Amino acid sequence: MTYKIPYGKGFLNFEINNPVDELTVKPLPPVPDEREAVRNSIRNPIGTERLIKLASGKSSAVIVINDITRPAPSKLFVEELAEELNLAGIPDSSIKLLVATGNHRPNTDDELKQMVGKESFERFEIINHSANDPSELVYLGVTENGLDIEVNRHVVEADLTITTGIITPHQTAGFSGGRKSIVPGVAGIKSLMQHHSFPIRSEEPVMGIMKNNRFHEEAVEAARKVGVDFIVNVVKNNKGQIVSVVAGDLEKAHEEGVNICRNSWEIEVNNLYDITIVSPGGYPKDFDMHQSQKALATAEMITRPGGSIILVAECPDGIGSFGNFMAECRDPQEIIDRFKRSGFDSGNHSSKAYMYARALLKHNIYFISEHLDPLELKSMFFYPSRTIEEAFHNAKMKCANMPTVALVPYAIDCLVNVK
Numbered sequence: 001m002t003y004k005i006p007y008g009k010g011f012l013n014f015e016i017n018n019p020v021d022e023l024t025v026k027p028l029p030p031v032p033d034e035r036e037a038v039r040n041s042i043r044n045p046i047g048t049e050r051l052i053k054l055a056s057g058k059s060s061a062v063i064v065i066n067d068i069t070r071p072a073p074s075k076l077f078v079e080e081l082a083e084e085l086n087l088a089g090i091p092d093s094s095i096k097l098l099v100a101t102g103n104h105r106p107n108t109d110d111e112l113k114q115m116v117g118k119e120s121f122e123r124f125e126i127i128n129h130s131a132n133d134p135s136e137l138v139y140l141g142v143t144e145n146g147l148d149i150e151v152n153r154h155v156v157e158a159d160l161t162i163t164t165g166i167i168t169p170h171q172t173a174g175f176s177g178g179r180k181s182i183v184p185g186v187a188g189i190k191s192l193m194q195h196h197s198f199p200i201r202s203e204e205p206v207m208g209i210m211k212n213n214r215f216h217e218e219a220v221e222a223a224r225k226v227g228v229d230f231i232v233n234v235v236k237n238n239k240g241q242i243v244s245v246v247a248g249d250l251e252k253a254h255e256e257g258v259n260i261c262r263n264s265w266e267i268e269v270n271n272l273y274d275i276t277i278v279s280p281g282g283y284p285k286d287f288d289m290h291q292s293q294k295a296l297a298t299a300e301m302i303t304r305p306g307g308s309i310i311l312v313a314e315c316p317d318g319i320g321s322f323g324n325f326m327a328e329c330r331d332p333q334e335i336i337d338r339f340k341r342s343g344f345d346s347g348n349h350s351s352k353a354y355m356y357a358r359a360l361l362k363h364n365i366y367f368i369s370e371h372l373d374p375l376e377l378k379s380m381f382f383y384p385s386r387t388i389e390e391a392f393h394n395a396k397m398k399c400a401n402m403p404t405v406a407l408v409p410y411a412i413d414c415l416v417n418v419k
Contacts, residue, residue, distance in 0.1 A: 100185030
């Protein structure tokens with residue numbers, strides 16, 4: 001049989017002589033008019049007054065947008081939000097766009113134009129958040145459980161704070177969107193280090209789980225302390241099309257979006273698989289190895305201990321600093337032990353190394369990427385492979401019988417439920 005899997009801006013075709021369960025959701029139909037859907041959501045918010053009323057009498061606003069690695073319709077968000085703010089009396093000169101980079105690199109001008117459009121790029125002041133710049137950060141105290149709240153000063157100084165984003169299953173937060181625009185989106189490095197370390201983060205993937213999830217709960221409390229006035233988030237189908245838009249209160253609107261996302265992306269499986277072939281879903285989700293790891297969280301949940309995972313990710317932007325952290329260790333267990341001792345480190349992204357090691361400890365992981373050095377991948381305990389067929393042949397050799405195989409082409413956006 002011939003199959004295809006997302007890879008960069010295209011697909012890789014491959015043939016294997018083995019039964020395969022292709023795990024994909026039944027795509028919900030897209031909204032007929034994306035702009036109209038965003039506009040209607042903003043004008044009919046959930047759990048709060050209309051934005052034009054919230055903005056009345058205010059003199060400044062900041063709109064937090066996703067960075068280039070997260071495919072939100074920021075252009076539509078900005079244009080429709082700005083129209084409401086203008087109608088309320090806030091001019092363009094008093095509206096700032098803040099890019100929620102977390103601890104990622106700043107976005108280039110070309111990327112910013114791609115994200116918000118040339119007109120908005122020239123129309124508004126755009127600021128790349130810098131988690132390591134003390135002059136751009138404000139300290140707001142601690143949460144009830146002791147998380148230091150250090151965030152970009154613009155979300156505190158603005159009269160009105162609006163966040164935007166996309167709601168998808170998330171391996172640590174349960175679901176993305178909502179409160180994540182603040183922590184980790186525009187948080188300082190001190191907050192990021194605590195938030196991404198134990199005991200706040202879970203040791204195992206918690207995709208779809210927010211109840212009793214400290215990573216989620218601490219972020220909500222921090223966002224409330226900051227004073228998020230309004231959010232706009234979208235839910236997409238596996239073709240990247242918008243199926244719903246929610247706007248309004250930080251928690252109530254996000255919860256509505258989460259329910260839609262859960263109904264859209266949940267997949268039930270009856271057993272664990274011997275081999276799982278998985279992709280983050282193509283560009284920009286396989287932009288680099290840092291982003292591509294998220295696909296493993298889904299694969300971990302459906303692959304038997306000792307089984308194999310074939311990760312297909314283009315990674316044109318390379319590995320990332322966590323690669324050195326992994327290569328310095330003797331084995332995946334040492335990576336895990338080091339992370340548990342030291343916690344998150346912004347210099348080497350040790351939390352990402354931990355999540356890769358967690359999967360490597362239980363599974364054989366074959367990596368398909370034309371941009372990554374095979375020797376580097378080997379030093380990080382992966383099996384680099386030239387083709388999916390080659391990786392599958394080697395993985396199959398580790399099985400005593402005909403293997404059970406799953407293909408998950410859009411793993412980042414899947415919510416698997418193993419019966």
